[in-house]
Amino acid sequence: MDTSWPHLPIRRKPTLQLDADDTPMGMNMNVVLTGKETVVLEDRPIPEIGPNDVLVKVMSTGICGTDLTYYLKGGVGSRVIHKPLVLGHESSGIVYKCGKNVTDVLPGDRVAMEPALPCRTCRFCRAGQFNYCARDKYFATPPTDGSLCQWYALPSVNAVKIPNNLSWEEAGCIQPLAIAVQIARRAGSLTHKSVAVFGCGPLGLLCMAVAKACGASKVIAFDIDQGRIDFAKKYAATDGFVSPRRPQNLETTIMEWNDKVSHDMLVELGVDGGLDVVLECSGAEPALQLGISLLRPGGTFVAAGMGAPMTSFPTLEMAAKELDIRGSLRYTTGCFEDGIDLLERGLVNLKPLISKTYPLSKTEDAFKARKVAQGTSEIKIVIMNQE
Ligand SMILES: [Zn+2]
Ligand SMILES: [Zn+2]
Known part of the structure; x- marks a missing residue:
């Protein structure tokens, strides 16, 4: 009888040796x-x-x-x-x-x-x-x-x-790292890509670390707080911007204002034609709109921030630039393992x-x-x- 398949799981030593008195007991x-x-x-x-x-x-x-x-x-x-x-x-x-x-x-x-x-x-x-x-x-x-x-x-x-x-x-x-791995997976390959991350909370920072580990050429942090930008740049971002506040009485349309702001940022970054990927982790409407404006034609936008359920979205720009707009929800098979692999290899700290x-x-x-x-x-x- 051929017993070569299926393989039996390999029995191995556990990671820690439990003491005899380590039986579950007492308080919970x-x-x-x-x-x-x-x-x-x-x-x-x-x-x-x-x-x-x-x-x-x-x-x-x-x-x-x-x-x-x-x-x-x-x-x-x-x-x-x-x-x-x-x-x-x-x-x-x-x-x-x-x-x-x-x-x-x-x-x-x-x-x-x-x-x-x-x-x-x-x-x-x-x-x-x-x-x-x-x-x-x-x-x-x-x-x-x-x-x-x-x-x-x-x-x-x-x-x-x-x-x-x-x-x-x-x-x-590890769980939020697995969520960041899923967000990065949703964006597709990040190797040699310019990647903007909106929101410098834990999830945004982990997205930056994963993007860097995946070989992104630029990782650009956005937040409304300079202290958080400074932290992001020390942690994993190559560049960072405090998202400018839109004036109350705009003399132009919101789209024109975003175009001007994003143009100036792209000049400062030395990126021609727009960014490849935006990972939106803030859930803030102005961030979403600026992110769309920063993207190059054919760029990818991943919406992961859980902000207001309804926002004003630049639909025309999405169509005219043939953007890929994707959501990201929790994590899927292998995200924990991939996150743990990044930790084990020292690529994420x-x-x-x-x-x-x-x-x-x-x-x-x-x-x-x-x-x-x-x-x-x-x-x-x-x-x-x-x-
Ligand atoms: Zn959580
Ligand atoms: Zn099911």
Whole structure:
């Protein structure tokens, strides 16, 4: 009998050796949002796992704008919390227990936790586009609880191994890096391209780092704050502009004003005919309009910023320049692995982005600090889940 196919998964040593007394026990503190600007710490049972699941001891969780919006408004858009919700969707940890069917990860493995829980059977999931899944669940999106807790059970396919030399602080920022990888994928090849990134928050900065790692010839940062531009230029951008404020009483049309501003910028950059790619991470209408104006004919615009749901869009210019306008939603298959590969090879560095860490027990302080720091150079807060 030919047993050469299918290959059995290679059994290997786990990343960490667990001590005999490392069995899951004790507290499982969860950060639960109960209403606007109200979170409580709640000790919940350590979750049971199914045959295809792993139990993860959660070590770190990044806090992003979505978490802050949930905290401040009690929901994001139509996703309003009707019952208490555990926050957190940017986590990493150590696998402690594996279901009986799990072969690809072992207890002791250090893993990043993918927060999307797609159905894997609908037409989009079957086509590999699980970010379109109509029945998907996602960490910290009602009614699915998030991972700002100490123990979390998830399908083993959602546990992506991370290298040993990555600190837990950095590991708490892998999810936004995966989102940036997806945005870059949506733009197509960035090699030798001039790439503008609007918005110098964590996601914009990660897009710049990914564009640079992918071989972009220029990475141009745009923001309304000079401090954030300065940071972006130190981090990954080759150039940067504070987006000029449009005068209240324009003597020309908005399009003519954008053309003049973008022309001056292109002259300063020494780029003939316009930029190749715009990655829009601010969600601001003026940024969208200036971005379209900066693009060369045949250029690509990726809309990733979640701003106002309805904006005024330069349709004529889009048609006349044959622009490719694309959206970007969450992440897809392999984005975590690609992000981790960039980290492992030293092409992206997450350390400069981490402003501060807080223990899980002080998560509310982190939200309050993040609220005050909105729009400043304060970049990324990471919660240490076991502290
Ligand atoms: Zn996030
Ligand atoms: Zn699906």
